[in-house]
Amino acid sequence: MTYAFAAPLITFFEYSFYRFRRGRLEQVFTLDTYSRFLFDSYYHVVIYDTLRMATIVTLLSLAIGYPLAYALYRINRPAIQRWLALLIFSPILVSVVVRSYGWIVLLSDQGPVNWLLLRFGVLAEPATLVFNLFGVVISLTHVFLPFVVFPIFSSLTRLDPALKEAAEDLGANWWTTFRRVTFPLSLPGVVAGAQIAFTLALGAFVTPAMLGGGRVLVLPLQVYNATTDINWPVAAVGGMALLVISMVAVAAFNRLLKYSEAR
Amino acid sequence: MELDVEFVGVTKSFGDFVAVDNISFSVAKGSFFSLLGPSGCGKSTTLRMTSGFEHPDSGQLRIAGQEMAGVAPYRRPTNMVFQRWALFPHMTAAENVAFGLEVERTPRREMRERVAQALALVGLSEFSHRKPGQLSGGQMQRVALARALVKRPKVLLLDEPLGALDLKLRTQMQLELKRIQREVGTTFIYVTHDQGEAMTMSDHIAVMNKGRIEQIDTPQTIYDRPATRFVAGFIGNANIAPLEIESVAGREAKVRSGGLSFVISDVDGATPGKGHMALRYERIRLGAAAAQAPLRFKADVRDVIFAGSVVQYVLALADGPLELLAEQSHEGGGALLSRGDRVDVGWEPNAPRLFAGG
Numbered sequence: 001m002t003y004a005f006a007a008p009l010i011t012f013f014e015y016s017f018y019r020f021r022r023g024r025l026e027q028v029f030t031l032d033t034y035s036r037f038l039f040d041s042y043y044h045v046v047i048y049d050t051l052r053m054a055t056i057v058t059l060l061s062l063a064i065g066y067p068l069a070y071a072l073y074r075i076n077r078p079a080i081q082r083w084l085a086l087l088i089f090s091p092i093l094v095s096v097v098v099r100s101y102g103w104i105v106l107l108s109d110q111g112p113v114n115w116l117l118l119r120f121g122v123l124a125e126p127a128t129l130v131f132n133l134f135g136v137v138i139s140l141t142h143v144f145l146p147f148v149v150f151p152i153f154s155s156l157t158r159l160d161p162a163l164k165e166a167a168e169d170l171g172a173n174w175w176t177t178f179r180r181v182t183f184p185l186s187l188p189g190v191v192a193g194a195q196i197a198f199t200l201a202l203g204a205f206v207t208p209a210m211l212g213g214g215r216v217l218v219l220p221l222q223v224y225n226a227t228t229d230i231n232w233p234v235a236a237v238g239g240m241a242l243l244v245i246s247m248v249a250v251a252a253f254n255r256l257l258k259y260s261e262a263r
Numbered sequence: 264m265e266l267d268v269e270f271v272g273v274t275k276s277f278g279d280f281v282a283v284d285n286i287s288f289s290v291a292k293g294s295f296f297s298l299l300g301p302s303g304c305g306k307s308t309t310l311r312m313t314s315g316f317e318h319p320d321s322g323q324l325r326i327a328g329q330e331m332a333g334v335a336p337y338r339r340p341t342n343m344v345f346q347r348w349a350l351f352p353h354m355t356a357a358e359n360v361a362f363g364l365e366v367e368r369t370p371r372r373e374m375r376e377r378v379a380q381a382l383a384l385v386g387l388s389e390f391s392h393r394k395p396g397q398l399s400g401g402q403m404q405r406v407a408l409a410r411a412l413v414k415r416p417k418v419l420l421l422d423e424p425l426g427a428l429d430l431k432l433r434t435q436m437q438l439e440l441k442r443i444q445r446e447v448g449t450t451f452i453y454v455t456h457d458q459g460e461a462m463t464m465s466d467h468i469a470v471m472n473k474g475r476i477e478q479i480d481t482p483q484t485i486y487d488r489p490a491t492r493f494v495a496g497f498i499g500n501a502n503i504a505p506l507e508i509e510s511v512a513g514r515e516a517k518v519r520s521g522g523l524s525f526v527i528s529d530v531d532g533a534t535p536g537k538g539h540m541a542l543r544y545e546r547i548r549l550g551a552a553a554a555q556a557p558l559r560f561k562a563d564v565r566d567v568i569f570a571g572s573v574v575q576y577v578l579a580l581a582d583g584p585l586e587l588l589a590e591q592s593h594e595g596g597g598a599l600l601s602r603g604d605r606v607d608v609g610w611e612p613n614a615p616r617l618f619a620g621g
């Protein structure tokens with residue numbers, strides 16, 4: 001297991017120090033690729049776009065996921081609760097490719113979403129909803145929703161129901177109770193959900209490739225493009241960068257998790 | 264007498280199950296009132312109707328003269344100390360106590376003063392910056408009390424607040440609760456299934472059973488003159504024995520159990536037929552003390568149970584089928600009776616309580 005995980009990584013690590021010149025791999029030790037990665041503004045843009053996309057997706061997932069988790073928690077009809085849970089879970093059951101095509105159809109210029117927006121006079125002409133960042137964010141949020149909803153839901157169900165009653169007994173209305181008691185105590189679930197969504201978004205490849213229309217050049221896509229050019233050093237350095245960013249993100253979220261659980 | 268809480272014919276069902284069955288009682292302002300009964304008898308439900316977390320199906324509920332139907336919990340002049348305290352785990356003791364005042368938008372200065380006062384009242388001033396996770400059970404209990412009292416409620420509701428504490432701490436907290444109640448003068452409604460706890464603290468006790476109130480009285484009256492067989496059995500230790508009521512004249516009844524025949528006085532509303540008597544362990548006299556008792560019998564000692572401050576004897580009466588437990592305080596020294604001894608037993612005619620019915 002460790003070997004299976006470590007071996008490709010080591011090989012990749014080794015390749016990151018080679019040089020690629022005139023379509024050929026030269027096996028000499030150099031830090032060229034790393035320094036290009038660190039100082040070339042082209043790569044800065046790629047990294048910035050990757051982080052930006054992951055952040056937007058994470059925030060949107062939380063913004064939609066929290067109310068969904070709360071609704072799931074508050075529904076006290078078990079049958080409806082089961083159906084809603086299944087519905088929230090369903091994006092995971094569909095293959096990425098199928099889901100992406102689905103969104104392409106829905107969001108295209110002649111698709112149902114634009115048709116509705118035009119029909120009800122929200123827009124005068126079709127908006128570009130796909131083959132750009134918007135389409136990628138929508139589709140990724142869709143898949144990551146269950147990863148955000150269930151941790152939040154589980155931290156909500158772990159709350160002692162007497163706490164809400166205590167807040168209400170002390171004079172707090174619904175909103176104050178939520179703001180001061182329920183929400184702060186559900187933060188561990190929020191952080192856990194954000195961590196999953198953010199790291200998954202960092203590594204997302206198929207969705208940006210299919211729905212980005214070439215305009216969303218995130219790091220995994222950049223790595224993929226490099227491999228198709230058999231530019232192994234650039235692919236390796238890109239991979240390493242992705243790994244480091246993910247690890248930093250995980251560590252930061254873990255800190256946040258500990259902080260949010262501190263009592 | 265000013266009444267702080269009035270229940271008039273209140274009933275509450277969960278589905279088909281009647282949890283609280285047509286209960287009526289009233290609590291005088293500034294008094295310590297206990298709801299006492301076995302698990303599942305509807306005590307918490309009654310308390311939760313008072314705080315507004317449950318709603319009566321029928322009947323009326325008034326607090327300080329105000330009808331409470333349709334009044335949300337956060338608008339009622341009551342505050343609750345929850346069974347497991349329900350402290351906010353992410354807030355310090357002081358923040359927990361301040362919560363109810365912040366919600367009211369109390370000015371900062373006043374808030375700080377009142378929080379400090381409340382924490383001092385429960386003896387927790389030094390622990391104000393600790394979170395519940397860093398407090399002991401007894402300390403959390405005090406925070407919960409301070410958090411409720413700082414709101415200056417008309418009525419403080421307590422749902423078995425000492426249930427999770429060990430015996431020593433419970434006894435200590437009982438005295439403290441009583442002290443605090445006297446100090447602040449707030450009306451307390453206290454729910455417990457522990458009769459000793461209810462006895463030591465209450466001005467009045469309502470004994471509940473299966474959703475109904477069996478008796479409301481002072482602790483002493485409930486102990487000395489239980490109104491029903493259930494109350495007699497639930498409070499203190501009593502021998503409950505079936506017998507025949509042969510005749511009733513005024514407040515005296517002649518009763519028979521097998522070959523034994525005797526008189527019970529101070530009877531309330533008995534009719535000839537089947538009945539039960541409840542005779543407290545400590546009202547039975549033994550040996551020399553029995554010689555002066557108006558009612559005397561012979562008995563064999565079947566068993567001796569030594570429990571430190573008291574000794575209990577299992578006695579079989581010689582002339583009838585009665586088997587009784589008697590209790591004597593143990594002052595140290597002195598020979599105990601032993602198994603197989605034959606002793607004189609006796610009691611006052613007003614010692615047993617007589618209840619009609621099978």
Ligand SMILES: Nc1ncnc2c1ncn2[C@@H]1O[C@H](COP(=O)(O)OP(=O)(O)OP(=O)(O)O)[C@@H](O)[C@H]1O
Binds near residue numbers: 300301456
């Ligand atoms: N929300 C509810 N739904 C259904 N049944 C309930 C509900 N709350 C209470 N009951 C039932 O009503 C009865 C009385 O409950 P209650 O909590 O008032 O008992 P209690 O006297 O406080 O008992 P305990 O000493 O165990 O706390 C119990 O049989 C309980 O099962």
Ligand SMILES: [Mg+2]
Binds near residue numbers: 306307308422
């Ligand atoms: Mg209860």
